Amino acid sequence: MQRFAVTYRVFAANAAEARARAEGIALEQTVEVPEDVVPAGYIADEIVGRIEEIGQESEGRFRATLSFSPDSAGHELTQFFNVIFGNSSIQKGLKVIAVDPGAEMMVRHPGPRFGIEGIRRLAGRPKGGMIAPVLKPQGLDADSLAQIAYxxxxxxxxxxxxxxxxxxxxxxxxxxxxxxxxxxxxxxxDETGGHSLYFPSLAGRPQDIEANIRFARDAGADGLLIMPGLLGFGVVDRIARDPELNMPVMTHPAFLGPYVLSEDTGFTHGMMFGALQRLAGSDISVFPNVGGRFGFTAGECGEIAGACRDPHGPGKPMLPSPGGGMSVDRAGDMVAMYGEDVTYLLGGSLLRHGDRIGEGIAAMRAAIDAAEGRLTKD
Known part of the structure; x- marks a missing residue:
């Protein structure tokens, strides 16, 4: 059975310390006991993590790749993620920078149900950047939000x-x-012959979630917006794996910031908003755009987009969805940065148009199309 591999950035004074830390990860992420009490045989040979490679990146920074048995991860996504970075996430000086699920774990967790091509098919947009206005602000009643959606x-x-x-x-x-x-x-x-997709924000107490998922499906929602940092990655997996629901998932980064903002702990931006979202089954991954009110850099946004669309990543490529700082004036820069396989979030600035919000969407569509046309010619 093919093992899966996780690569960590280990912050250590020297190679010996880096190896000692890697040996600690191998135990901590699996058996969680000292090496001298690990039972011989199957547990020592298969369950305990193995150090496959260690190399130095720069002064004080090392890369350590460890492999783990699928038996350790079982069939639950939550346990898979627990083996990737459970207890070790509580330690300083460790950052997850890559995951290779391997064939067996990809059978268990095949990734997005729809991916880029599936979302394009549902939305009736075979090429070009996609536009996703956001229904807000909090405080409006249901009728007002529904009218904006219309x-x-x-x-x-x-x-x-x-x-x-x-x-x-x-x-x-x-x-x-x-x-x-x-x-x-x-x-x-029905009036336009269009295919706009509606993604409500999934809500409810834990005991309400299952019923609300089915209510949304039966009411005509096309997909669901999930906050895995609050509801859990397992909820994303539950929806993505259900052929009866057959609903795409859009994931939102709320509550996930601390996982990526530290230089020496957590996950890289591409891991958190790309690889992990794909493994969970998300089809569209929302993240803060460069130039908005959050501090992600152009490099970090590019890393996320690359991880979302990497053809060698886990499962089908998914759509990156940058939000914040979007405007007609910036459309050219955004197209140059993200290309065509992207879903642009348009937020509060659209509300300035009031009942003429459609004009703002049309203007953005025209600006994106024009920028993509210029990019193709170049």
Missing amino acids: LCAKAGADVVKEDHGITDQHMAPFRERVEKTAATVKKAN
Whole structure:
């Protein structure tokens, strides 16, 4: 059975310390006992992590690749992630920079159900950057949010997604909001012949989640927006693996920032918002765009987009979805940076258009198309 591999960046004073830390990871991520009490045979030979390679990146920084048995990870995504970086995530000076799931783990966790091509097929946009306006702000009632969704869909938005902060508040309860918004998006599509997709923000207490997933499907939602940092990556996996639901998943980065913001702990940006999201089954990964109100750099955003679309990554390539700092004026720069396989989030700036929000979407569509046309010619 092919083992899966995890590469860690180990911060250590020298090679001997780096190896000692890698040996600690091999035990900590599996048996969690001292080496001298590991039972001989199957546990020592198969379950304990193996150091496959250690090399120095730069002064004080080493790369250590360890392999693990699929038996250790079992069939649950949560345990798979636990082996990748469970207890060791609590230690300083360790950062996950790559995962190679291997053939067996890819059978167990095949990645996105739809991926880039599947989302394009559903949205009826075979090529070009996709546009996803965000329904907000928190505090509007269900009718007001549904009306904004109607205007966005009427204008040809590819994905109409709810803001992650709109959940199950009394102003716009989840079920009322989903029912009304799905109906208005369908109305717009019927009127225009379009294929705008509606992704509500999944809400509910743990005991409500399953019923709310099915309610959204039955009410006409096309996909679901999930916050894995709050609801758990297992919820993403549960939706993506269900052929009866057959719904795409869009993941939001809320609560995940601390996993990537430290230089010497957590995950690289590409790992967290690319590889892990794909392993969980997300089809579209939202992340803060460079130039917005958050601090991601152009390099970090490029790393995320690359990890989302890497043909050699886990499962089908997925759509990166940068949000923040989007405008008609920046469309050319964004197209140059992200190419065509991307979903642009358009947020608060669109609301300045009021009932003429469709004009803002149309202007962005024209700017993106023009920039892509110039890029093709060049």
